[in-house]
Amino acid sequence: MTSAWHDEEARSLLADLPPGKDGALLHLLTCPACREWATHRLLQEHGAVEAFPEYDEVFDRLHKKLPWMIEEAGRRRAEIETLLQSLLAQPSEQRIETLLEDHLHLQPADLLEASQEAQPGDPRRSEALADLAVELTARLFRGEADESIEALYYTRAAILQGNAHRLLGDLEEAEAALERAAYYLAWPFDSWDRAAFCRTLGLLRWEQGRLDEAAALLRQSARAFSEQYLPEEEGASLTLSGLLCLEQNQTEAAIRLLQTGRAALDPCARPWLAVRSGLSLALAFADIGQKERSAALLRETWWHYGRVRDDGEQLRIFWLEGRINARLGRWDEAESLLSAVRSKLIGEPNLPETVLCTLDLAALLAETDRVAEIRALIEEAVEAFASEEAALEILRPLCRAFAAETAGARELPSPSSAFSAAATAVRRVFRSQGYRVEGLPFA
Numbered sequence: 001m002t003s004a005w006h007d008e009e010a011r012s013l014l015a016d017l018p019p020g021k022d023g024a025l026l027h028l029l030t031c032p033a034c035r036e037w038a039t040h041r042l043l044q045e046h047g048a049v050e051a052f053p054e055y056d057e058v059f060d061r062l063h064k065k066l067p068w069m070i071e072e073a074g075r076r077r078a079e080i081e082t083l084l085q086s087l088l089a090q091p092s093e094q095r096i097e098t099l100l101e102d103h104l105h106l107q108p109a110d111l112l113e114a115s116q117e118a119q120p121g122d123p124r125r126s127e128a129l130a131d132l133a134v135e136l137t138a139r140l141f142r143g144e145a146d147e148s149i150e151a152l153y154y155t156r157a158a159i160l161q162g163n164a165h166r167l168l169g170d171l172e173e174a175e176a177a178l179e180r181a182a183y184y185l186a187w188p189f190d191s192w193d194r195a196a197f198c199r200t201l202g203l204l205r206w207e208q209g210r211l212d213e214a215a216a217l218l219r220q221s222a223r224a225f226s227e228q229y230l231p232e233e234e235g236a237s238l239t240l241s242g243l244l245c246l247e248q249n250q251t252e253a254a255i256r257l258l259q260t261g262r263a264a265l266d267p268c269a270r271p272w273l274a275v276r277s278g279l280s281l282a283l284a285f286a287d288i289g290q291k292e293r294s295a296a297l298l299r300e301t302w303w304h305y306g307r308v309r310d311d312g313e314q315l316r317i318f319w320l321e322g323r324i325n326a327r328l329g330r331w332d333e334a335e336s337l338l339s340a341v342r343s344k345l346i347g348e349p350n351l352p353e354t355v356l357c358t359l360d361l362a363a364l365l366a367e368t369d370r371v372a373e374i375r376a377l378i379e380e381a382v383e384a385f386a387s388e389e390a391a392l393e394i395l396r397p398l399c400r401a402f403a404a405e406t407a408g409a410r411e412l413p414s415p416s417s418a419f420s421a422a423a424t425a426v427r428r429v430f431r432s433q434g435y436r437v438e439g440l441p442f443a
Helices: 003-015 022-030 032-046 055-064 067-089 092-101 108-117 122-141 150-165 171-184 191-208 212-226 231-247 251-264 273-289 291-302 311-327 329-345 350-365 371-384 389-407 414-431
Strands: none
Touching: 003 055, 032 191, 067 092, 067 108, 067 122, 092 122, 108 122, 108 150, 122 150, 150 171, 191 212, 191 231, 191 329, 212 231, 231 251, 231 273, 231 389, 251 273, 291 311, 311 329, 311 350, 329 350, 350 371, 350 414
């Protein structure tokens, strides 16, 4: 093959690159492992290694164009962001007409990529961009013979809409969006769309309290991402599965899933998940008596704290660290952390998580022979949320019975286990009442 042929192939590839896919191509060109996998996959598909002996040369020539590609990708990204800011500043009913009349050269793929990037930090922006992608798709592809691309954009937009609504706590709207996505998944798309759908629906089922369905959907998403050779996404799904198992006190299963999932995670891509999974694994090790491994993992995870910017997630980091310290017998550190987190939750105000944090603090009091203080702790939480009648009508009897039982007992056989079981029941009660409990900022 001649040099001219290679240049023409490179120009053709770059010219035909779909909007929003330049980042993926840059990764492919700069990651040796992915480049090797892509070469092998292409050769397999063509069925004859001998017919394509110079793929390395093609990659080398494309590699030389990286500075230009990076510059172009940055320029295009800045241009799109300027257009989007101007567009979103307009009333929602005017946006689609502006998009079409002013020839802004934005495609549905541009809007969907921007919608994905807005999650989880700005779910309202993400929702608005996904809505606009749906409208633009309807205008651009109306009457087209090939409906598969239209259905593909609708599917991805609906998944983004569903997750944006979940992040905002609007679970009914999230359900409706994912029902739309399920309809379009009837088209023969690849497993990426199905994997993303299963994971998003799994997270929704988790927040709805339908935990068996959530577990099955997260496992299915991990399998589908594995089939697509996407180890980072597979690892994220496995990690989420592990967090769900730990919430249900399935400690050994949680350890297996968290260890496997964390091995594939990029801490820079989803720092909150890397930190939460590391602390959760440390908690699980402490629960089964492996305190040295727990302490070592806690120290290791400290290095990633600085990457987590969200205030709510930072609060959960300190909450988890408090629970770990309690398991490790570091009573003063644990009490300081848990008391601070609990005060913050009362001030938000956040009833479900205040009650859960109160149970963690109560477990610590039981472990340190201070069970007489538990009743006052629970009653303080009940008093702080006196206006939350719907939930408190259920919780007051539970709290009174639990406080009486613990106050009357001189020794509890396993305070941590008893309070963990109570926390599982409390989560179920709150979710059944429509409360959001320990939301996951996943995107």
